[in-house]
Amino acid sequence: MSLYRNRQFWVTAGLGAVFTVAVYSDLLRGQVPVGDEFQLVFFAIQQILFLTVVSLATFRFGLNIGFTFWAILGALTIPYAIMFLTTNWHPYLLLEMVIIGLIGLAAVGLINGYEQGKQKLLEYQHTLEDKVRDRTQDLSEANRALEKDIIKRKKVEAELREALAEVKALSGLLPICANCKQIRDDKGYWSSVEKYISTHSEAEFTHGICPDCLTKLYPSYYGPDGKKKTRDKAEQSPSDN
Structure with missing residues (x-):
């Protein structure tokens, strides 16, 4: 929005015009400025109006x-100040x-500093909000990953x-054939x-022969204890029988 289309700008400018007229x-x-009591009170009111206009302009539109308002209003009051001091000279005036001019300038600086500080605070607040939003998103993603990991762990x-349960089933009663030693499963099928x-x-299984079977299957080579016979003993065994 253009500055000159802003209603508040023209209200502030109107107050500046009122100050100038005052x-x-x-x-x-058509009167000469005289430093009587009424004029001094009126002068104080003028300065209050001056500070009000400068403060409003700074607060609403910036440094x-x-x-600019401080400089223009100050420049407009210089001719009157010269005439007033000429007829009513006093160093205190x-x-x-x-002092009033310096106070107006200080008000411009202070209000501008306040506005800049407020702007920086808002920017910092927005930065914090962005960080919180990003952190929340990171935590949400980590939470989803954790949920997936939990589901995976539960599946495992x-x-x-x-x-x-299958391993424990082997520790129960197994129906086994008394002759061929095959085992019957839950579905009724027999297997080795x-x-x-x-x-x-x-x-997993590997195969070997126990000592008893060695003696039974190969009596010529293995004794009752399953130990292998010496060659001489193996050759004498048939003649002894």
Whole structure:
């Protein structure tokens, strides 16, 4: 929005015009500025109006506009101040005018500093909000990843429970054939001991011959204890019989 289309700008400018008219009210009435009691009170009201206009301009439109109002209104009051001091010279009056001008300039700086600090605070707040939003998003993603990991772990645990249940089944009663030693499963199928155990556990089989079977199958080479006979004893065994 253009500055000159802003209603508040023209209200502030109107207050500045009122201040200017109030300053030159004596001259507009054709009277010489006289430092009587009423004039001094009126002078104080004029300075209050001056500070109000400068402060409003700075607060609403920033440093440049506030400083511009301070400079213009100060420049407009210089001719009147010269005439007033010429007819009513007193060093305290000059000092008061200078102090009022410095106070107006200080008000411009203070209000501008306040506005800049507020702007920086808002920017910092927005930065914090962005950081919180990003952190919340990171935590949400981490939470989703954790949920997926939990689901995966539960699946693995379920598989382990099933495997453990199968392993525990081997510790129960197994129906085994008294003759061929095959085992019957839950579905009624018969299978060898090796196949059954391999199916229901992670065990694997290798084959060998026990000492009793060695003696039974190969009596010429192995004794009753399963130990291999010497060559001489193996050759004498048939003749002894």
